[in-house]
Amino acid sequence: MKLRRRAGSGQVIDRRGSGGSVGRGGLPIALGGGGIGTIIVLVILALLGGIGGGGGGSGFDFGNPQFPGAAPVGDDTVSDPDDPGGQFVQDVLGDVQETWTELFAAAGKQYEPAKLVLFEGATQSGCGAASSATGPFYCPADQMVYLDPEFFQQLHQRFGAPGDFAQAYVVAHEVAHHVQTLLGTSQQVREQSQRNPDDANELSVRLELQADCYAGVWGYTAAQRGILEPGDLEEALAAAAAIGDDRLQRESGGTVDQDTWTHGSSEQRQHWFERGFDTGDPNQCDTFSGDI
Amino acid sequence: MHRKCDTGNDTGNVPEERQPLPQQAAQPGGSTEGFVRGRYLAAFEVSSFQPDGSTERWWTSFHDHLADEARELVDAARGTPIEVELAGELSDLGEFGHMGLYSRELRVHAIRRKSK
Numbered sequence: 001m002k003l004r005r006r007a008g009s010g011q012v013i014d015r016r017g018s019g020g021s022v023g024r025g026g027l028p029i030a031l032g033g034g035g036i037g038t039i040i041v042l043v044i045l046a047l048l049g050g051i052g053g054g055g056g057g058s059g060f061d062f063g064n065p066q067f068p069g070a071a072p073v074g075d076d077t078v079s080d081p082d083d084p085g086g087q088f089v090q091d092v093l094g095d096v097q098e099t100w101t102e103l104f105a106a107a108g109k110q111y112e113p114a115k116l117v118l119f120e121g122a123t124q125s126g127c128g129a130a131s132s133a134t135g136p137f138y139c140p141a142d143q144m145v146y147l148d149p150e151f152f153q154q155l156h157q158r159f160g161a162p163g164d165f166a167q168a169y170v171v172a173h174e175v176a177h178h179v180q181t182l183l184g185t186s187q188q189v190r191e192q193s194q195r196n197p198d199d200a201n202e203l204s205v206r207l208e209l210q211a212d213c214y215a216g217v218w219g220y221t222a223a224q225r226g227i228l229e230p231g232d233l234e235e236a237l238a239a240a241a242a243i244g245d246d247r248l249q250r251e252s253g254g255t256v257d258q259d260t261w262t263h264g265s266s267e268q269r270q271h272w273f274e275r276g277f278d279t280g281d282p283n284q285c286d287t288f289s290g291d292i
Numbered sequence: 293m294h295r296k297c298d299t300g301n302d303t304g305n306v307p308e309e310r311q312p313l314p315q316q317a318a319q320p321g322g323s324t325e326g327f328v329r330g331r332y333l334a335a336f337e338v339s340s341f342q343p344d345g346s347t348e349r350w351w352t353s354f355h356d357h358l359a360d361e362a363r364e365l366v367d368a369a370r371g372t373p374i375e376v377e378l379a380g381e382l383s384d385l386g387e388f389g390h391m392g393l394y395s396r397e398l399r400v401h402a403i404r405r406k407s408k
C-alpha cells in the first residue's frame with residue numbers, strides 16, 4: 001500500500017526502549033446494565049446516523065473524559081526517520097482515523113481519535129499490564145491501542161501472514177475497537193457478558209467480527225483512494241484467516257471447539273472483513289443480529 | 293489494587309461481588325503466596341486464565357523475569373487452553389485486558405505446568 005507519510009500527530013506514543021517496566025494496579029471501572037437486545041438496537045441507531053453525542057438526541061455521550069490510565073508524562077511520539085516500523089504504524093493509524101473522522105462527520109458527529117502505544121517487552125495500560133507475549137489489544141479505559149511491533153514478525157513468521165497490508169489490518173482492527181467504544185457497543189457487550197458469563201464467548205465473537213468488518217470499511221476507503229497495491233487485499237484476508245480461532249485450535253493440535261471461540265473462525269473473519277471492504281458501509285457491520 | 297494469590301487456606305471468604313472465587317483463590321487481602329489451578333488460553337488479543345471452579349476470566353500478564361517461560365506457555369496454550377498453575381498478584385474486580393472483558397488481572401510471577 002502507498003501511504004502518505006505523516007508527521008507526528010500525537011496519536012502514537014512510543015514507549016520502546018523505556019525498559020519494559022510495569023507499574024502496579026489496573027483501572028477498575030464502574031459496571032452498568034445492558035443486554036444483547038440493547039446492543040442490537042444501539043448498533044443500529046448508531047450506524048444509521050445517531051452516533052456521537054453532539055446534541056442529536058441519540059443518548060450517546062461523546063464527551064472527552066479524562067482517563068487516569070492515560071499515558072504518563074515522558075512518553076515520546078514517533079519522530080525518528082530511521083524508524084520505518086514506527087513510521088508505518090503512525091501512517092496507518094493516521095489514515096484509519098482520518099477515515100473514521102470522515103464517517104462520523106458524515107453522520108453529524110465528532111470522532112475522538114484513539115492513541116496507540118508502541119512498546120517492547122511490557123508496559124502498563126489502563127486495563128492492566130500489556131506484555132509482548134500476549135500481542136496487541138485495545139483498552140477502552142484509556143482508549144488506547146497497545147502494540148509491540150514484534151507482533152508483526154510473529155504475524156509473518158509464525159502465522160504465515162506477511163505484508164504491509166496484513167499489518168495495517170491489525171491496526172485497523174484495533175482502531176475498530178475504539179469505534180465500538182465510542183458507539184457504546186463495547187460497554188453493552190461487557191455488561192451483558194458480566195450478567196451472563198455463558199454468553200460471553202459468543203458476544204466476544206460478534207464484537208470481534210464487527211471489528212473485522214469495520215477494518216474492512218477502512219480498506220474500502222483505502223481502495224477508493226487508490227493507495228492499495230496488487231495483493232494487499234489478499235494480505236489482509238490471509239491475516240484474518242491466520243488468527244481465526246479454528247485455525248489456532250487446529251494448529252495447536254487440539255479439538256476445534258466452537259464454544260470456546262472468542263474471535264471467530266478464519267472463514268468468519270474473512271467474511272466480515274470482506275463485507276466491510278466490499279460495501280464501505282459500517283451499517284453493514286451489524287454482527288449482533290442473526291447468524292454470523 | 294493487587295494482592296497475592298493464596299491457596300489451600302479454607303477460610304471461605306468471598307471477595308467483592310459476583311461469583312465467589314474458588315477456595316484456592318478466595319483470599320481477599322491475603323498475603324500468602326501460592327498457586328492457583330486453572331486453564332490458560334492465549335490467542336490474538338487473548339491472554340486468559342480461568343481458575344478451576346470459576347466462570348471468571350483473568351487477564352494474565354507476566355513479570356519480566358518470566359519472559360522465556362511466559363513465551364513457552366503462550367506458545368503451548370495458543371488456541372487451546374492448557375491446565376496450569378499460576379502464582380502472582382491478583383487485582384480486585386474491575387474491567388481488564390482487551391476490551392475490558394476480563395474481571396481481574398493476574399500478574400504472574402511463577403508458573404507451574406504439569407507437563408510440557
